Amino acid sequence: MSPVSPRADLESLPKYVPGRTIQGAIKLASNEVPGGPLPSVAQAIAETAQGINRYPDITASALVERLARELNESVDRIAIGCGSVSLCQQMIQALCGPGDEVVFPWRSFEAYPIVTQVANAVSVKVPLTAGHGLDLDAMLAAITPKTRLVFVCNPNNPTGTVLRRAELERFLDAVPSGVLVVLDEAYKEFVTDAEVPDGVELARGRDNVAVLRTFSKAYGLAGLRVGYAVAPEAITVALKQVYVAFSVNMIAQAAAIASLDAADELLERCKEIVSERTRVRDALVAKGYEVPETQANFVWLPLGERTTAFAEHALERKLIVRPFAGEGARVTIGTPEENDLFLEAAGDFPR
Numbered sequence: 001m002s003p004v005s006p007r008a009d010l011e012s013l014p015k016y017v018p019g020r021t022i023q024g025a026i027k028l029a030s031n032e033v034p035g036g037p038l039p040s041v042a043q044a045i046a047e048t049a050q051g052i053n054r055y056p057d058i059t060a061s062a063l064v065e066r067l068a069r070e071l072n073e074s075v076d077r078i079a080i081g082c083g084s085v086s087l088c089q090q091m092i093q094a095l096c097g098p099g100d101e102v103v104f105p106w107r108s109f110e111a112y113p114i115v116t117q118v119a120n121a122v123s124v125k126v127p128l129t130a131g132h133g134l135d136l137d138a139m140l141a142a143i144t145p146k147t148r149l150v151f152v153c154n155p156n157n158p159t160g161t162v163l164r165r166a167e168l169e170r171f172l173d174a175v176p177s178g179v180l181v182v183l184d185e186a187y188k189e190f191v192t193d194a195e196v197p198d199g200v201e202l203a204r205g206r207d208n209v210a211v212l213r214t215f216s217k218a219y220g221l222a223g224l225r226v227g228y229a230v231a232p233e234a235i236t237v238a239l240k241q242v243y244v245a246f247s248v249n250m251i252a253q254a255a256a257i258a259s260l261d262a263a264d265e266l267l268e269r270c271k272e273i274v275s276e277r278t279r280v281r282d283a284l285v286a287k288g289y290e291v292p293e294t295q296a297n298f299v300w301l302p303l304g305e306r307t308t309a310f311a312e313h314a315l316e317r318k319l320i321v322r323p324f325a326g327e328g329a330r331v332t333i334g335t336p337e338e339n340d341l342f343l344e345a346a347g348d349f350p351r
């Protein structure tokens with residue numbers, strides 16, 4: 001009798017590296033917003049907690065209806081998930097069989113290769129351009145008859161770069177109709193460049209385009225886990241078929257609705273992040289760092305072999321950044337005080 005053995009390939013599964021949390025240190029590692037819940041959101045959370053002996057609404061109907069109204073979409077084109085990372089996984093489960101290919105830029109969101117491999121699909125990583133942006137021509141060239149899905153992260157995590165309307169439309173026009181393009185817009189609310197299209201608008205009238213959004217970043221609900229997809233109905237039906245029942249809990253559903261009620265105030269907080277983003281990038285550039293233009297709530301420092309040393313240097317000053325060894329460091333924009341401390345640390349990093 002042989003012992004129980006997990007899938008052998010899981011040994012090679014890349015690990016999702018969460019931003020570190022260290023008591024007393026400032027965390028600029030996970031692209032969270034610095035502000036805690038607004039009083040109205042905290043109240044919705046507390047009130048909903050009174051009912052947690054019951055299962056949540058499996059379809060999150062109140063949230064889906066609310067999103068449909070906000071987005072001017074039909075409820076049939078919306079699916080919710082336990083964070084948009086879950087929706088990334090559901091997309092692949094819904095579309096790919098063993099050996100099917102998933103094309104995505106690299107480096108990009110670290111969950112893509114993980115959820116791809118877990119679903120027994122094959123990652124096709126397309127290197128970024130020299131300017132740290134997505135190489136759409138190369139991504140197009142990477143599509144084969146086995147490709148079922150392409151992730152387009154806009155703005156790209158961790159580089160912050162964006163695709164603008166003309167180039168993205170040209171790409172969507174060229175992708176074969178049987179390949180789904182998933183526009184991952186986790187940082188959409190931080191985008192100020194008017195040339196960056198709204199994915200939901202782009203997806204309208206295209207049968208092979210889906211959009212992922214999340215309440216984790218601008219809306220400040222990373223700890224509660226709720227995101228959504230806007231997609232053709234055939235896709236949302238499939239997403240619901242592979243959904244882990246009840247995985248978006250009732251507190252997350254209520255907090256998401258309360259956050260939409262408070263959207264003006266929450267998005268106002270994002271404006272502060274955006275102006276800090278400009279200040280931080282300008283200061284880094286003035287100190288001699290290469291920093292790609294960013295439209296997200298973080299900056300990317302392509303430090304190559306100096307990356308780990310940089311992260312250790314920051315940690316000595318009680319600042320946690322997110323290093324990708326040998327490539328670069330991603331640093332989340334925090335409060336002005338936190339950003340000042342980071343700029344100081346960056347200023348005295350020996351280079």
Ligand SMILES: *Cc1c(COP(=O)(O)O)cnc(C)c1O
Pocket residue numbers: 031082083084085086109153157184186213214215216217222225226227
């Ligand atoms: C943070 C992030 C997500 C998802 O976050 P969830 O907390 O799972 O909703 C998705 N895509 C990208 C690119 C991200 O950076």
